[in-house]
Amino acid sequence: MNTTPATEPLTMAVPKGRLLDQTIEFFESCGLSFSFEKRSLVAHETSGLLKLILVKNSDLPVYVKHGIAGMGISGEDTLYESGTEFYQLYTFNFGATHMCLCCREDYDPSMDQRQLAVATKFTRFARDYFHGQGIPVEIIRLGGSVELAPVLGLAPYIVDLVETGSTLRANKLKVTKTLAEIQVRLICNPAYYKLHFDRINAFITRLQGITTLEMPKNE
Amino acid sequence: MPKKKRSLLQIPQGTESFYLEDAYRHRKLVERVTEQFYRWGYLPVQTPIVDYYDSYRSLLTENADRGIYRLIDRDGELLMLRSDVTLFLAKQMGMILKSEELPVRVYYADTILRHEAADDISQNEFFQAGIELIGREELEGELEVLGLLQETLATLGARNTVTHVGTRKLTAGIRARLGESAERRLVHAVIMRREEELAEILADYSTKQREAYLSLFRYIGNASGLRVLRETVAKELGEEVTSALLEIEHVFAVLEELNLVDCFRVDLSEVGNQPYHSGMVFQSYMHNVAQPIASGGRYDGLLARFGLDAPSVGFACMLRRVEEQLDARTQPGQISGIEPFATAQGESFVERFRTARQARGQGESIVL
Numbered sequence: 148m149n150t151t152p153a154t155e156p157l158t159m160a161v162p163k164g165r166l167l168d169q170t171i172e173f174f175e176s177c178g179l180s181f182s183f184e185k186r187s188l189v190a191h192e193t194s195g196l197l198k199l200i201l202v203k204n205s206d207l208p209v210y211v212k213h214g215i216a217g218m219g220i221s222g223e224d225t226l227y228e229s230g231t232e233f234y235q236l237y238t239f240n241f242g243a244t245h246m247c248l249c250c251r252e253d254y255d256p257s258m259d260q261r262q263l264a265v266a267t268k269f270t271r272f273a274r275d276y277f278h279g280q281g282i283p284v285e286i287i288r289l290g291g292s293v294e295l296a297p298v299l300g301l302a303p304y305i306v307d308l309v310e311t312g313s314t315l316r317a318n319k320l321k322v323t324k325t326l327a328e329i330q331v332r333l334i335c336n337p338a339y340y341k342l343h344f345d346r347i348n349a350f351i352t353r354l355q356g357i358t359t360l361e362m363p364k365n366e
Numbered sequence: 367m368p369k370k371k372r373s374l375l376q377i378p379q380g381t382e383s384f385y386l387e388d389a390y391r392h393r394k395l396v397e398r399v400t401e402q403f404y405r406w407g408y409l410p411v412q413t414p415i416v417d418y419y420d421s422y423r424s425l426l427t428e429n430a431d432r433g434i435y436r437l438i439d440r441d442g443e444l445l446m447l448r449s450d451v452t453l454f455l456a457k458q459m460g461m462i463l464k465s466e467e468l469p470v471r472v473y474y475a476d477t478i479l480r481h482e483a484a485d486d487i488s489q490n491e492f493f494q495a496g497i498e499l500i501g502r503e504e505l506e507g508e509l510e511v512l513g514l515l516q517e518t519l520a521t522l523g524a525r526n527t528v529t530h531v532g533t534r535k536l537t538a539g540i541r542a543r544l545g546e547s548a549e550r551r552l553v554h555a556v557i558m559r560r561e562e563e564l565a566e567i568l569a570d571y572s573t574k575q576r577e578a579y580l581s582l583f584r585y586i587g588n589a590s591g592l593r594v595l596r597e598t599v600a601k602e603l604g605e606e607v608t609s610a611l612l613e614i615e616h617v618f619a620v621l622e623e624l625n626l627v628d629c630f631r632v633d634l635s636e637v638g639n640q641p642y643h644s645g646m647v648f649q650s651y652m653h654n655v656a657q658p659i660a661s662g663g664r665y666d667g668l669l670a671r672f673g674l675d676a677p678s679v680g681f682a683c684m685l686r687r688v689e690e691q692l693d694a695r696t697q698p699g700q701i702s703g704i705e706p707f708a709t710a711q712g713e714s715f716v717e718r719f720r721t722a723r724q725a726r727g728q729g730e731s732i733v734l
Contacts, residue, residue, distance in 0.1 A: 214656025234559050337558075338658060341530055341633070341651045344586050 157197050160216035162204035169241040217339035223329045227272050233334035237351050242331035247309040248324045251297045266296035267306040276326055294318045382492045396475050399495050402521050403473035406514050408497050411472045413454035419446040422453050433480040449480040451494045460672025468501025496682035503677040508646045515681050516629050524688050526653035532636030534643040535610035556583045556637050578602040585634045589618035592632045642668040659687050707733045
């Protein structure tokens with residue numbers, strides 16, 4: 148078969164930050180260890196199976212879509228906002244969180260206008276969710292610190308990821324409704340999968356083996 | 367930025383310009399590919415760049431429909447720009463061909479226009495070169511097209527390619543039982559390899575049948591593996607599915623006889639992403655290219671929509687995606703002439719002109 152040499156490592160984009168630490172920890176439990184060069188954004192798995200490329204979370208789907216990295220690890224929230232469909236090959240048992248509708252603790256829902264005003268980073272998700280429910284919605288796009296919007300009076304509601312709820316409590320906000328459970332997925336560019344399916348499947352089997360042995364409830 | 371300058375710098379989404387060496391190489395590759403098509407007995411067709419939108423509306427997927435550029439003619443009719451040569455060609459052929467003329471072999475090499483998001487540079491699908499074999503119902507039609515596809519990729523100098531072959535016939539029974547809407551969802555789930563969604567769509571089937579379908583749709587491999595799988599699922603999925611799988615096995619047996627089988631894989635998640643696909647379908651992949659470089663298959667009912675009830679099989683090669691990966695200096699059969707031109711020597715213009723004329727007579731490219 149005239150495809151990539153089997154010696155070339157599989158490429159995977161991983162988001163910098165919290166998910167990176169959890170990913171490395173999980174991979175280590177599968178017997179995969181990585182050598183990071185100082186300040187480098189590329190890491191190699193010591194046996195040559197994987198090459199990790201560290202990217203900004205929101206840019207990750209772009210790198211995988213364009214085939215710069217064949218695979219990637221990403222939350223469903225980021226995937227949804229990218230608007231791109233990927234193969235979703237595996238669900239990790241770490242990093243799960245919730246997409247929630249939140250408002251001030253003292254907010255009275257009877258104050259709601261006919262059209263809901265929502266501030267969020269997740270504009271595509273919010274629009275599709277409320278339209279799916281038949282609710283007209285005004286979306287205000289924010290880049291960060293979304294919890295300030297209800298506090299400062301920009302919008303009564305926010306749609307944001309909630310993990311422990313401590314940021315909400317610190318800003319005197321509460322969850323009104325959980326809109327979706329968000330999980331962390333291993334994604335793959337479909338064309339990349341077709342060219343490397345046997346090695347990718349073997350890699351997934353290795354991950355599943357670990358999950359089955361150690362964490363049977365989550366997979 | 368001043369408005370005038372911005373309008374000069376912007377390029378409309380879904381369009382492309384390329385120049386000089388790139389354009390020369392593109393034209394040479396098109397020449398080479400179309401010459402190849404001709405040697406296989408295919409004649410050229412030229413489709414219009416615009417046509418009436420209503421003619422194609424029901425044949426467009428939701429995504430394809432979103433990407434189309436539409437315009438209104440002077441009589442108020444809604445037109446669309448050519449976004450997929452196959453559709454425009456089907457209408458032309460459906461209207462002009464007569465059944466006694468079949469089989470007919472045609473080729474095309476044309477630009478297409480479709481909207482793509484600003485960040486969607488991965489598509490680069492602005493030029494299609496392809497063929498249609500009209501009026502050949504037997505599997506020899508598929509074999510001819512697959513053979514020509516493989517030679518076309520070789521002619522282009524595309525290395526590290528593999529073509530995955532599947533069939534839409536696997537979902538025909540599901541359409542009959544669950545309806546067209548369920549089949550559309552199923553086709554999308556199969557293509558995206560979403561097993562949970564597949565299991566949900568197939569909830570009406572028995573556990574054994576569901577598992578049999580899932581094992582089929584996840585299969586990628588060779589023909590001998592397919593034979594084992596067919597024998598396993600035959601009892602659960604019946605005659606229609608078995609016969610579809612036997613067709614693929616037959617095609618692979620012939621490809622093996624032709625020493626071509628190493629360039630192909632059986633992939634039953636290839637079920638065709640167009641609503642008009644009806645039989646065997648395939649997509650070609652190339653190392654370092656993030657999208658398929660060619661796709662095609664059988665669409666026996668498509669021409670009937672335009673007046674000619676004739677089977678049809680063909681492929682389109684996304685030439686620009688391949689070109690980006692080619693290095694003229696290293697590819698076999700490299701394209702001559704994109705090295706720097708020689709300059710004619712001589713004291714006067716007349717002398718240089720004569721020297722150049724002589725050099726050109728010997729096949730060289732030379733500037734005055």
